Amino acid sequence: MEDQKIESTRFFRPRPSYGWFWLVLMAAIIIAVSIVPTLEVGLSSSNAVLTLIVCIPVALAFLILAFWFPTMRYELEQDQLILRYGPVITYRIPLGEIRRIRRRNLGLTIWSTIRFPGIALFRVPYADVGNVKMCATAALNNILMIETEKEKYGLTPADEEAFVAAVRAKMES
């Protein structure tokens, strides 16, 4: 059964980007501006300890997300589409619930979870379309949006034409 499932699953890669670089850069800035100076000055004050408690997990999270960057992929199964990013993102979209598939640019807001040039992950608010569950190698431009009754998903398949054709074929079969 498992073999059959794998056989019927099609994998699609996202289009290439330097999103990983921005994640590493963010970690480097936090390390350079907060962690290293705090360690150099010493842990004599509660502020220094608090800085490390906040900054070390954040910097590590950015580095781990950068490490998982190559694992971003879209899996098209018989009855669902799965968006994956390492072990932290697994968005399952039942094909029967899809209402619309469109490509568009999205409007920037100052709020976000993970959104840098070349990468957008998790639930990201956009000015014009509201919250979108992102698993994409672009933050704003040419995002393929898949909408269901309850959610909007943003992705960036490298071969968009083939991807959309495959999803439509599965939906109609």
Next chain:
Amino acid sequence: MPQVYIMAAITLVISLAFWGGLIYFFTGHQKRYFWLLVLGLPLSTIANLFLKPQAIIIVGQTFHVQPGLGLAAPVWFLAFKVLITPLVEEPVKVLPLLLGPAWKMVTSKASALWLGFVLGVSFGLGEALFVAYAVAQNPAYASLPWYAYTGYFSERLMACFAHGVLTAVLVIGMQRGGQFIWFGYLAALALHLFMNAPTVFYQFQWIPYELYNLSLLIPFIVLAVIFERIRRGVREPKDDQYAREVVFWQQQYTEEHK
């Protein structure tokens, strides 16, 4: 050279990249506002070295309050010293609008928002330099290495944004004209006081240093919410991306879906 200047240089570069990047991306890749970043740079020094001390001296002499009393000064005088910063800084930040080319750029609420934001960020960058200069004059900090000034870095990075939002509020009021100029000024004044509240509370020894550090984030978040609401309010039809979208598939609605 005092080590605080190294952190000041880092702060300027990162603040400029961060807030300049925000302006560039949020205005749809417009570069026409960037020249205004130069205009606000000396204004903090002018306000802090000349205008504010002079105002405090004049009021003190007029009402016979001895200088240097610190917290022992009359309450009304302490309140005046708290008020003087926003009273002076908010009008000073929009002084570059007296230049014709700058004011001519204020053609809509959106342009008022971004022009005000740029002038505020510019003032904030100048203020970061002034604060670094003030710290460098204090012998107590002379022995500290540059990396000991991370508090300065994070505070100044946030202050640039805060000044940007406050000035944007005022310039939007000016763009609307009439009584809205006063509304804009009073709103900027009130927000500035709110932004300074943690510092004032700490100076009055009402809160400990740890709480002071944490509480700096609260005004920053409030100002970010205000900024985002204003920004969405002034969005123009051309900002809408719907025209460029491509619909690949859309469910045909039937009776059962209605």
